[in-house]
Amino acid sequence: MRQTVSHRILFLLIVTLFTLFAVDRPVKAEAGPVISISIKGEINGGQAALVHKAMADARSKQAQAVLVEIDTFGGLVDAAVSIRDMIIDSPVPTICYVKNRAWSAGALIAISHKHIALAPGGSIGAAEPIPTTEKTVAALKAEFAATANRTGRDPRVAEAMVDKSLGYPGYAEPGQILALTDYQAAKVGYADIVAPDREAVLANFGLSGIEVLEYTQGWQEKLAGRLSDPAVKSFLMSIIFLAVLAEIKTAGLGVAALIGLVAALLFFGSQWITGIAGWLEIILFIGGIGLILFELYTPGVGIFGISGIIAIFASLFLTLGANAAAINLLAISLLVAIVLFLALAKSLPSSKLWARLILKDAETKNAGFSSSQDYSLYLGKTGITTTGLRPAGALMIDGVQLDVVSEGQFIEPNTLVKVVKITGNRIVVRPVNS
Known part of the structure; x- marks a missing residue:
């Protein structure tokens, strides 16, 4: 019995000493390079x-x-x-x-x-x-x-x-x-x-x-260095802007989108490698593209498209350093893109979004409109009323529609009248049978 107790005490003593030794002598981690x-x-x-x-x-x-x-x-x-x-x-x-x-x-x-x-x-x-x-x-x-x-x-x-x-x-x-x-x-x-x-x-x-x-x-790194040159960055941004404008006008022909995507990958990829561009800039750019695509394929009034363009500008501005130099580089790139776009615009088909953003109606002579400077040319001429004059109405002379007034009397539509007086924009007519 005494021998068993002695063995137990010896065992506990050994365990205690081992534990203390282990605590006092921690394992040293391998030194880094x-x-x-x-x-x-x-x-x-x-x-x-x-x-x-x-x-x-x-x-x-x-x-x-x-x-x-x-x-x-x-x-x-x-x-x-x-x-x-x-x-x-x-x-x-x-x-x-x-x-x-x-x-x-x-x-x-x-x-x-x-x-x-x-x-x-x-x-x-x-x-x-x-x-x-x-x-x-x-x-x-x-x-x-x-x-x-x-x-x-x-x-x-x-x-x-x-x-x-x-x-x-x-x-x-x-x-x-x-x-x-x-x-x-x-x-x-x-x-x-x-x-x-x-x-x-x-x-x-x-x-x-x-x-x-x-x-x-x-x-x-060498490629990132070449792509980080200000002239190269300006060129890539011009391509991105040109691609966005072309896609807005054509609504998804795909060629412009593909070229713009390659330019964006080169631009943001080089800035990502250098540690300049972070997730915020990339998310803003992708979000802007998404908003433009959403506008292209859904009914709207241009809000999503304009918001997308603003998001793209913000992402590029932040990536370039968000300073005066960034504004100058953006302005130059946008100007180059606009000049190139105007040179190509006539050969590109138009999309619904482009029609919502750009006013296409024009008050042309063929459409029946005339400027006030030309009104004096109609003095003494005759034409047919296209509406009743009560006393104001419309008149057609030589294929041009004019807003006119009578001398006070009511005149029926399709009546032959003569221009007897012009005062500024006011054209006064009188029935010919008078």
């Missing part, structure tokens, strides 16, 4: 698409850090702002390594990182916008200052990179745009270290020996 993104050359939608893809993978792969290697003279501001937003909002720590230079839009991307490393001989800054207007300088200066403040750096340095009228004491006189060399950037807090290579950068931040996954542009 470092995601490396290469931004080289002109910054455009393709670079934004690459960063968007890499950032999504960094979250799914539980990466320990994202290393962005930059070597660029600059590029499109809207693409740089999109990349800046993705980096600042990233839950994964980010490090920027300026291999040679990060100028203009590249400087904005660089300062959006919490940590910056420069290669020996590297430089950062020189971000004066082109064209250099008061509006563009003010907007970009605010973007740079807000970004620097967000990442814990002196906003005055960032502002001097954009606005040359400011200068920065000891580095740029007023009238000179600020660009910092490697050691200057380290001195003013715009570089954590000057490192000769990637390995030195990773070692400085405690990431030596960790797997590095390289991300460079593939064909999808």
Whole structure:
């Protein structure tokens, strides 16, 4: 009996020790990789698409850090702002390594990182916008200052990179745009270290020996970059507008709809890949198309069709950034589409919706209408009354119907009368047998 009790006590003691050991020594999760993104050359939608893809993978792969290697003279501001937003909002720590230079839009991307490393001989800054207007300088200066403040750096340095009228004491006189060399950037807090290579950068931040996954542009990102060019976007929107106008006029021939659909897929697809277009913009566009189709095939007065057009405009406006540049691009694209549509309109059949939207009736001479300037031509002429004059009625002269009045008496229909007086729009007639 004592032996059984001793065994039980020993068993409980072993279980307790095992449990305590397990609690004190949790299983360590496998460390994630470092995601490396290469931004080289002109910054455009393709670079934004690459960063968007890499950032999504960094979250799914539980990466320990994202290393962005930059070597660029600059590029499109809207693409740089999109990349800046993705980096600042990233839950994964980010490090920027300026291999040679990060100028203009590249400087904005660089300062959006919490940590910056420069290669020996590297430089950062020189971000004066082109064209250099008061509006563009003010907007970009605010973007740079807000970004620097967000990442814990002196906003005055960032502002001097954009606005040359400011200068920065000891580095740029007023009238000179600020660009910092490697050691200057380290001195003013715009570089954590000057490192000769990637390995030195990773070692400085405690990431030596960790797997590095390289991300460079593939064909999808390169295609997205070409489709994100403002001229290409304007062309695609013109095709979309032209297709919508053609479908409203023809009510479903299908060819215009197919061409417009391809243009819309290219436009929204490229913006989706770059992370610029979201579900709201796509839902608005699809909803607008749906409203137009509903108007085409159901009785109505044009409300659904007009609402659909407004929804399409809203989706494109939001996708383009919802700013003054978006309005200008939309206006140019719409103007081009209207010119092309007017050139093709005569050869396209008309739909019921088009008839409801466009006034087709015209007061022509063949229809019996005449302008007041021509009334004096009828003085002294005779015609047949088409209605009774009580004393006003209608008269037909030379195949033209006129509104006339008698001299006060009642005149029967089909009576031969003569125009005896014209005062402005008032035509006075008298029976010929009088």
